[in-house]
Amino acid sequence: MINLKGFWPNYRLWQRHCLYPLISVSVALTVCLSTPLSSIAIGFGDLIRIVPQVTQIFNLSNISDRQEVDLGQQMNQELQQEVRISRNSQLNSYVEQIGRRLAANSTRPNLSYTFQVVEDPAVNAFATAGGFLYLNTGLLKAAENEAEVASVLAHEMGHIEGKHLIKQMRQQAITSGVATVSGLDRSQAVGLGVQLALNLPRSRKDELDADKRGLNILTRSGYAQSAMVSFMKKLQGSSSVPTILSTHPGTDTRIKELQRQINNQPSNKNNGLDNPAYQARIRAFLQ
Template sequence: MINWNGFLASYRLWRRRWFYPFISVSVALSLCLSTPLPSKAIDLLPLLFQGVQIFQLSNLSTRQEIDLGKQMNDELRQEVRISRNQQLNSYVEQIGRRLAANSDRNIPYTFQVVEDEAVNAFATTGGFVYINEGLIKTAENEAELASVIGHEMGHIEGKHLIKQMQQRAIASGVASATGLNRSQAVGIGVDLALNRPRSRQDEYDADKRGLRALTRAGYAPSAMVSFMKKLQGRSSIPTFLSTHPGASDRVKSLQRQIDNQTGNSSYGLDNAAYQAKIRALLR
């Protein structure tokens, strides 16, 4: 005699385990197939079998942004050479932590030194900041170095790279109705971080945010202006400025903001102490 109660219970268990996941995959499949595919469309099968990791850049959560930044960092470490000088990295991180504690965004930051003599710095997303050794050597004091770190943190705070990634994805036709897959998002982000200048508006915004964090952290705000002026006066324009348009206007804007502040600090302006520290760290 058939135990109908047991049979029905087993059927319901089977349906829960297999029917609903099947429906979910079917919906995802129909959505992708019903969307007109551009020339660089998302490869569907890898998405289905790798967990369908899709980034909606227009509605990215903080957790997703940090995860995206980590994945970009993995890719960038194959493109640039991260310094293994633990003491130098620790020193830059120490400055960064001081600024992060006074920034307007509470996310975990990661500060890394790049073994490159070019005077440059850049940031991706989710808290990842990169400073070239060439820039560290060019700065005359700790406050000038802090001003650059603060500026790059300002880009992260303003989510400037994410906005650029979205614009690039739409312009190049790789964004679908669901968004971007992981490899596409990482590839676009890394390329933009390394090779493309940000807009004039983004630079002004990063300057403003960086100056605010610099001042709150107790550093001399004048260092942001002095460092930028120093680079402008060089015979050849450093990468740091050549990829950041409107430098002279930015100097004027920063100086106006500093002039309107009261009780500006002079912390971090000891040139001799900084130069001695850097020489010891780079031996």
């Protein structure tokens, strides 16, 4: 028979020192696990500050629209250091007006397209990712009418539709050995994208695809189809090779393919061919 008289004080002591703390921990753990995640006060930004080694990774083989826009925004920030963006509000508004008309007829209307004018005499235009397009003042001066400007923007929009820069970045990253299984980190992706957008040409396949997509956008927007061909011919016949053609191979083939596409799907819309009105507007903007 157990002597409870001798055991009871020791049992109460054991409760205080061992059992009660254990019960307290169990209750606390239960409360934590049952608390909804929405009540946790630590935000994502706080988490990044707490865990500094966390970095943004872009999987270029399976990038979402949101990630692509994010990448384009970060590339745009980097490009601000590489090119001189025009602060001419009237000029930017005019180019954006043309761009918005085209964007409404893109196959990726969910993107929030951004159109920016670069103060550079070179006849050039380029696009990055997520809807970011850039058009040089030199190209605006070289164009004869609004439809020709629209044809260039539509072509660059075709590159965005086809995600050509993203594909080129992925291929370049694999070739150079900087890509990992998970993808590219932010700094690598941004730097590579800016380098490719500014300096390296697209492939012949990408150019033909962007021409086809661009002409479709131009046609659906009501601009004259002939403007895409006329602008390309004008640049091709110039004494010096414009930047836009030096980085865009196969011009003869591209013109023939565009003409074939126009013949197969003609349009009676001829908006944007008022040369005097455009020239007067551009002269006023670029005084």
